[in-house]
Amino acid sequence: MTDSNQTSAQLAQDPSTGLTTVGGGALVAPPPTRRRSRKGIGWPARLEIALMTGPTLIVYLFFVILPVAVAAYYGFFSWQGYGPPKDFVGLRNYLLIFQDGAFLDALWHNAAIVVLSLVIQGPVAVLLALLLNRKMRGQTLIRVLVFIPYVISEVVVGTGWSLMLQGDGAVNSLLEHIGLGWLRTDWLANPGLAIWTLMGILTWKYIGFAVILFLAGLQGIPDELTEAAAIDGASYWQIQRRITLPLLGPTIRIWAFLSMIGALQLFDLVYIIWGQYVASTAGTSTMATYMVANGRNAGEYGYGNAVAVVLFLISLAAALVYQRFVLRRDTEGAITGGMG
Amino acid sequence: MAATTVATRRATRTNRRLAWGSPSVYFVAVLLIGAMLAPVVYIILGGFRTNAQITTDPAGWPNPWRVGNYLGVLRGGVFWQEVLNSTVIAVCTTAGVVTLGLMTSYILARYRFRGRGAMYALFAAGLMFPLTVAITPLYILVRTVGLMNTLPGVILPQIGFGISTTIIILVPFLRAIPDEIQEAASIDGCSRLGFFWRMVLPLSMPGVITVAILTFIASWNSYLLPLFILNRESTFTLPLGVQAFASQYSVDTAKVLAFTSLSMIPALVFFSLFQRRIVGGLTGAVKG
Numbered sequence: 001m002t003d004s005n006q007t008s009a010q011l012a013q014d015p016s017t018g019l020t021t022v023g024g025g026a027l028v029a030p031p032p033t034r035r036r037s038r039k040g041i042g043w044p045a046r047l048e049i050a051l052m053t054g055p056t057l058i059v060y061l062f063f064v065i066l067p068v069a070v071a072a073y074y075g076f077f078s079w080q081g082y083g084p085p086k087d088f089v090g091l092r093n094y095l096l097i098f099q100d101g102a103f104l105d106a107l108w109h110n111a112a113i114v115v116l117s118l119v120i121q122g123p124v125a126v127l128l129a130l131l132l133n134r135k136m137r138g139q140t141l142i143r144v145l146v147f148i149p150y151v152i153s154e155v156v157v158g159t160g161w162s163l164m165l166q167g168d169g170a171v172n173s174l175l176e177h178i179g180l181g182w183l184r185t186d187w188l189a190n191p192g193l194a195i196w197t198l199m200g201i202l203t204w205k206y207i208g209f210a211v212i213l214f215l216a217g218l219q220g221i222p223d224e225l226t227e228a229a230a231i232d233g234a235s236y237w238q239i240q241r242r243i244t245l246p247l248l249g250p251t252i253r254i255w256a257f258l259s260m261i262g263a264l265q266l267f268d269l270v271y272i273i274w275g276q277y278v279a280s281t282a283g284t285s286t287m288a289t290y291m292v293a294n295g296r297n298a299g300e301y302g303y304g305n306a307v308a309v310v311l312f313l314i315s316l317a318a319a320l321v322y323q324r325f326v327l328r329r330d331t332e333g334a335i336t337g338g339m340g
Numbered sequence: 341m342a343a344t345t346v347a348t349r350r351a352t353r354t355n356r357r358l359a360w361g362s363p364s365v366y367f368v369a370v371l372l373i374g375a376m377l378a379p380v381v382y383i384i385l386g387g388f389r390t391n392a393q394i395t396t397d398p399a400g401w402p403n404p405w406r407v408g409n410y411l412g413v414l415r416g417g418v419f420w421q422e423v424l425n426s427t428v429i430a431v432c433t434t435a436g437v438v439t440l441g442l443m444t445s446y447i448l449a450r451y452r453f454r455g456r457g458a459m460y461a462l463f464a465a466g467l468m469f470p471l472t473v474a475i476t477p478l479y480i481l482v483r484t485v486g487l488m489n490t491l492p493g494v495i496l497p498q499i500g501f502g503i504s505t506t507i508i509i510l511v512p513f514l515r516a517i518p519d520e521i522q523e524a525a526s527i528d529g530c531s532r533l534g535f536f537w538r539m540v541l542p543l544s545m546p547g548v549i550t551v552a553i554l555t556f557i558a559s560w561n562s563y564l565l566p567l568f569i570l571n572r573e574s575t576f577t578l579p580l581g582v583q584a585f586a587s588q589y590s591v592d593t594a595k596v597l598a599f600t601s602l603s604m605i606p607a608l609v610f611f612s613l614f615q616r617r618i619v620g621g622l623t624g625a626v627k628g
């Protein structure tokens with residue numbers, strides 16, 4: 001089943017073969033039914049299109065596009081959330097954001113989290129995926145167990161870890177038990193250490209997702225290639241380095257994209273572990289926690305929306321740059337260019 | 341000849357699967373699993389201890405085992421109300437996302453019409469609009485429509501934000517269905533919508549199941565949107581409940597741990613049941 005999915009997905013991806021679906025394949029004289037569908041579509045088909053996409057479009061435009069547009073509009077007002085916004089302040093909110101040291105700290109934390117996530121999780125997840133891709137007993141069980149932290153909600157993870165990492169919590173106690181008592185420290189409250197603690201928790205929580213993605217990618221690599229290389233005398237590591245890794249490239253690049261966007265938008269775990277008024281001095285505040293703390297929690301909805309716009313523009317810029325220079329050959333512009 | 345090669349290959353393959361790997365591989369695997377599971381095990385075991393046990397030895401084993409914390413949570417009405425809310429929201433969100441996503445993906449994948457590319461781009465752009473960015477105006481929108489403190493106030497936005505991923509995953513699946521099948525069906529007198537019901541639905545099942553699982557788990561775990569929309573305790577979902585419980589009983593660590601571990605069971609069960617499908621479904625989607 002996986003094999004057929006694999007080839008069919010490649011067909012769909014390749015512009016020369018994938019679009020034969022309705023009305024392509026003009027090289028050969030097309031059968032009459034096809035010609036009709038190519039010239040234009042009849043009323044029944046239009047009705048079908050309207051009925052099948054209409055509800056989706058309504059929900060999507062109303063609950064996704066509209067709020068994003070409204071956020072951009074409210075960002076120009078000083079507004080406390082009641083009645084229509086009247087106090088137009090132009091770009092003042094945006095100036096305030098970039099003059100606020102707390103925001104710049106948050107931005108810096110976000111940047112660190114993006115880079116550290118890629119550098120820590122990427123290599124570890126590739127190694128784990130290679131390991132778990134070896135055929136051995138208990139494979140399925142191991143895969144399920146690795147994915148468990150990803151399935152557990154952020155609230156559970158946050159609550160559990162903050163209890164364990166307290167000064168007199170289980171982690172410090174465990175360190176003492178195994179004779180590493182000198183490592184005892186306050187994992188959450190020390191601002192210099194907090195971001196590393198956060199990275200540890202993030203890695204623990206999200207590495208399963210990377211591993212599962214990579215495993216799916218590895219299964220798409222035909223056995224014949226590695227078998228042929230093995231017959232030619234290549235060692236296991238040579239095969240992984242010269243054949244598997246390059247072929248896994250597209251999956252790795254897509255994972256890096258998802259990880260980057262996720263890291264820029266990080267909210268739940270920080271908000272739960274470090275509290276709703278997480279100060280920039282705690283060392284872990286992110287743009288999203290800054291937005292909620294200074295927007296909704298402070299009753300300054302106009303300002304909060306301006307922060308959201310900044311957060312969005314930064315994510316968009318990062319995504320477009322990544323798309324332009326890294327992802328281009330993999331996805332044929334799934335985000336920028338329509339259907340390829 | 342060909343048949344025998346296939347047969348031998350299949351035989352070696354099954355042999356290899358049954359074989360035990362090298363000990364070092366297992367050692368790493370066990371270490372890994374230990375690291376992944378230890379916190380979860382800690383949470384579950386902590387629920388079986390008393391606060392006195394936790395205070396004197398935070399990293400210890402339950403001694404003696406106490407089920408009182410778990411029973412206390414299970415007997416209270418709060419937990420079950422929150423399970424019900426979370427279930428209703430997750431099931432409705434999943435049903436909505438799958439239904440709407442499948443219909444739209446079918447049109448985008450197999451109909452040719454002006455504006456198709458633009459529509460696909462519009463939905464794909466949704467990947468760029470995470471909930472975090474839109475949360476403040478979304479909150480105001482939901483308040484204006486009068487859906488504050490109601491479950492639909494969470495369900496509808498979640499459907500909207502789930503649709504993009506669904507379409508990105510499902511369109512390649514539906515496009516990959518060979519034309520010949522559709523032609524054969526139409527020769528046999530099957531309309532396009534009939535083809536959708538009889539052929540597309542069954543053939544796209546792997547993709548649909550993947551999307552459904554991911555949506556369900558995301559909805560079950562979602563925090564930010566319920567945090568903004570649901571302020572009344574009777575409408576709380578489990579994540580909100582866990583947090584409220586943790587601050588309400590902040591001194592009663594054991595009870596918090598019991599509540600926390602009970603709240604993660606449904607997602608775990610759901611995932612274990614369907615995990616095999618996730619890898620299968622992603623294999624098609626990641627490439628496409």
